[in-house]
Amino acid sequence: MSTFRKRFLANKTAVFCSILLALLCLTAVLAPVLAPHDPTQMFQDHRMEGSSGEFLLGTDQFGRDLLSRIIYGARVSLVVGLSAVLVSVVFGTLFGLIAGYFGRWIDGFIMRCMDVLFAFPEILLALAIVAVLGPGTFNTIMAIGIVNIPIFTRTVRGAVLSIKNLEYVESARAIGASTPRILFQEILPNVTAPLLVQSSLAISGAILTESALSFLGLGIQPPDPSWGGMISEARRYMELAPGMIIWPCVAMTVTILACNMFGDAVRDILDPRHRGK
Amino acid sequence: MGSYLIKRVASLIPILFGISVLIFTILHLVPGDPASIMLGTNATPEAIAALNKSMGLDQPLINQYLHWITGILQGNFGVSVHTGEEILPQILKRFAITMQLTVFGVLIGWVLAIPFGILSAIRAHSKTDIVVRVFTLLGISVPNFAIGTLLLLGFSLYFNWFPPIDVVNFWEDPIEAFKVFILPATTMGIVVAAGVMRMTRSAFLETMDKDFIRTARAKGNSKWTIVIGHAFRNSSIPIVTIAGMQIGYLLGGSVIVEQLFSIPGLGQYILEGIYQRDYPVVQGGVLFVALVFVLVNLLIDLIYTWIDPRIKY
Numbered sequence: 057m058s059t060f061r062k063r064f065l066a067n068k069t070a071v072f073c074s075i076l077l078a079l080l081c082l083t084a085v086l087a088p089v090l091a092p093h094d095p096t097q098m099f100q101d102h103r104m105e106g107s108s109g110e111f112l113l114g115t116d117q118f119g120r121d122l123l124s125r126i127i128y129g130a131r132v133s134l135v136v137g138l139s140a141v142l143v144s145v146v147f148g149t150l151f152g153l154i155a156g157y158f159g160r161w162i163d164g165f166i167m168r169c170m171d172v173l174f175a176f177p178e179i180l181l182a183l184a185i186v187a188v189l190g191p192g193t194f195n196t197i198m199a200i201g202i203v204n205i206p207i208f209t210r211t212v213r214g215a216v217l218s219i220k221n222l223e224y225v226e227s228a229r230a231i232g233a234s235t236p237r238i239l240f241q242e243i244l245p246n247v248t249a250p251l252l253v254q255s256s257l258a259i260s261g262a263i264l265t266e267s268a269l270s271f272l273g274l275g276i277q278p279p280d281p282s283w284g285g286m287i288s289e290a291r292r293y294m295e296l297a298p299g300m301i302i303w304p305c306v307a308m309t310v311t312i313l314a315c316n317m318f319g320d321a322v323r324d325i326l327d328p329r330h331r332g333k
Numbered sequence: 334m335g336s337y338l339i340k341r342v343a344s345l346i347p348i349l350f351g352i353s354v355l356i357f358t359i360l361h362l363v364p365g366d367p368a369s370i371m372l373g374t375n376a377t378p379e380a381i382a383a384l385n386k387s388m389g390l391d392q393p394l395i396n397q398y399l400h401w402i403t404g405i406l407q408g409n410f411g412v413s414v415h416t417g418e419e420i421l422p423q424i425l426k427r428f429a430i431t432m433q434l435t436v437f438g439v440l441i442g443w444v445l446a447i448p449f450g451i452l453s454a455i456r457a458h459s460k461t462d463i464v465v466r467v468f469t470l471l472g473i474s475v476p477n478f479a480i481g482t483l484l485l486l487g488f489s490l491y492f493n494w495f496p497p498i499d500v501v502n503f504w505e506d507p508i509e510a511f512k513v514f515i516l517p518a519t520t521m522g523i524v525v526a527a528g529v530m531r532m533t534r535s536a537f538l539e540t541m542d543k544d545f546i547r548t549a550r551a552k553g554n555s556k557w558t559i560v561i562g563h564a565f566r567n568s569s570i571p572i573v574t575i576a577g578m579q580i581g582y583l584l585g586g587s588v589i590v591e592q593l594f595s596i597p598g599l600g601q602y603i604l605e606g607i608y609q610r611d612y613p614v615v616q617g618g619v620l621f622v623a624l625v626f627v628l629v630n631l632l633i634d635l636i637y638t639w640i641d642p643r644i645k646y
Contacts, residue, residue: 172351175623177585180603184619187607188362264476268589271478272604287482291593294486301486305479313474 063325070321076314084131091124096279107299114299116290122300125281126307132282133311136197136275137263141255143201148208149251153239155209156216167213170206178203182265186274196275200265204258211254215247253323260315267308283308341634345627352623353405356616357398372414384414388613410617415609420617424599428621431591431598433503433510435583437518442525443576449526450533451560457538465530472527477586481520481593488516500596517594521586525579532575536568543567569640577633581626 064070083090092110093099098118105115114122155166173181185199219225220243228242267284269275276282278289283304290300368376368384385391388411389400404411410420453465488494496516503510540546541564549563588600595601599618606614 168347168351171348172355175348175352175627176619177581177622177626179582179588180585180619180622183588183603183607184356184359184615187610187615188359260474267476268478271476272589272592274607284476284478287479291482291485294482295489298486298490301482305475305483308479309471309475312476313470316470316474 067321067325069317073314073318077318080130080311083127084134087127087131091127093121093124095124095128095281116300117293122303126303129281129283132276133263136266137259139197140200140262141258144204144208145255148205149212152209152212153216156213157220157239170209173206179268191274191277193276196266196269200262211250212247215250216243219246249326253326256322257319260312263312353402356620357401411613413611413614415611420614424617424621427599427602431587434514434517437514438521439525441518441522442529445526446529447533450530451537454534454537469527469531472523477520477524478589478593480523481590484516517590520590521583528575528579532571536571540564540568573636577629580629584622
């Protein structure tokens with residue numbers, strides 16, 4: 057791990073993006089402290105105003121402070137993005153371990169199921185799941201989580217296949233280790249590198265999908281602020297108050313850009329094929 | 334090739350079966366009684382019973398599935414609960430619009446992506462390369478609805494121009510269709526271009542390092558003969574792969590772009606189905622898109638063998 061740390065610190069993009077992401081997480085955690093106003097409080101006399109001393113980024117059609125809503129929106133995006141990836145990682149890892157380790161019909165069955173999930177465009181499957189479960193934060197997390205399970209299953213299965221016949225796994229088997237022990241204590245620690253790369257790349261996708269679902273009115277429900285929802289609401293007033301669209305777009309772009317660049321950097325550090333390029 | 338084709342098509346059967354089971358289950362995972370949800374809170378018990386009967390919802394699950402899938406195989410996707418219209422003709426009509434939008438978007442994307450991707454690879458670390466890399470990074474990081482909204486905003490603020498509302502068929506009135514589709518297609522095109530450009534750049538960088546390129550150079554071929562005649566075909570496998578994946582994303586992404594630009598395509602049809610809890614429409618629409626996606630992937634696999642005759646299955 058110390059070589060990982062050394063390589064990580066030597067990679068300027070990785071360091072820069074992790075600082076940026078840390079700041080974003082801090083903003084999300086400290087939202088109640090940082091936000092100048094309650095994100096749902098309506099200042100009736102200050103509707104659709106430009107930036108001013110009191111409302112740094114202006115206000116929306118109900119007179120709510122845009123900056124506060126964007127700060128709280130960071131909370132929603134990050135919570136949904138991270139939780140959704142967590143759901144996919146947990147289930148994907150489990151299925152991948154089982155499929156890769158046991159092989160035969162179990163492998164065949166699990167991988168065919170994953171092929172079926174792969175046969176849908178991502179956003180469409182998420183939409184269909186939300187259509188069944190109904191909108192809301194928890195359901196959005198579940199929908200995005202389920203959609204991404206196949207990527208993790210494939211990643212973990214591939215890694216398991218390449219290491220399950222190595223000597224150290226065989227010796228664990230020879231000393232009579234139980235199957236769960238072999239799976240979780242011997243094999244799992246050695247698939248963490250591809251898992252980490254995949255997770256860091258998946259977070260930006262999850263945030264994108266969340267904002268798209270919220271944009272369509274099927275993700276996070278008003279009055280809770282979410283960047284996708286804010287852009288969707290702002291469309292009707294776009295000529296009167298362009299800031300209502302531009303600021304959430306900026307916030308979202310910075311977040312997703314940071315996640316993407318961080319993911320790429322982690323891949324460059326961990327994947328030997330990308331090293332030195 | 335023939336036996337590969339048969340094998341490849343046969344491998345689709347379990348997948349198609351899985352897709353149909355998954356979509357069928359969607360309706361039956363709805364918490365509560367689907368008929369009363371679809372009809373809303375004011376529905377009479379008789380109406381609910383009638384809908385249950387007409388959709389066969391009072392039958393055992395396995396019978397319902399068999400009934401549904403036999404219908405689908407015979408081209409009967411059922412009727413919309415909301416409008417009472419046959420679903421398949423609607424899907425086909427709206428898919429034609431979505432296809433026009435997608436093809437237009439893909440064209441814009443490729444025309445941008447391939448030349449600039451190649452240029453940025455053969456002039457790595459130049460100014461062009463930096464511009465291309467910033468563009469690709471932004472293109473994959475800004476959501477398509479944000480790009481579309483900003484385009485709409487820009488055109489209305491600075492040019493005072495909005496796309497026409499009535500959608501026309503490209504074959505009937507190309508100029509009007511161009512006006513309708515240009516902004517949504519550009520929205521899609523930017524996203525497509527970012528992905529394809531990124532892949533083109535990395536594929537070309539890799540190919541230009543190969544020995545056969547050095548040989549071609551040593552023989553005194555000009556730079557562009559090498560790029561077009563030697564490197565292009567050898568770099569095209571990953572480019573085709575990403576292009577194929579993107580067609581799937583576009584079919585899904587069309588839901589958002591169509592909603593944003595009020596284009597009555599298949600994506601909007603599915604979305605209307607979701608908003609109105611018209612589950613047969615949602616089922617039919619999602620099934621249709623999944624089928625198209627599977628067929629596109631099949632086509633991509635076949636294109637591989639055509640691009641690279643060394644690939645044998």
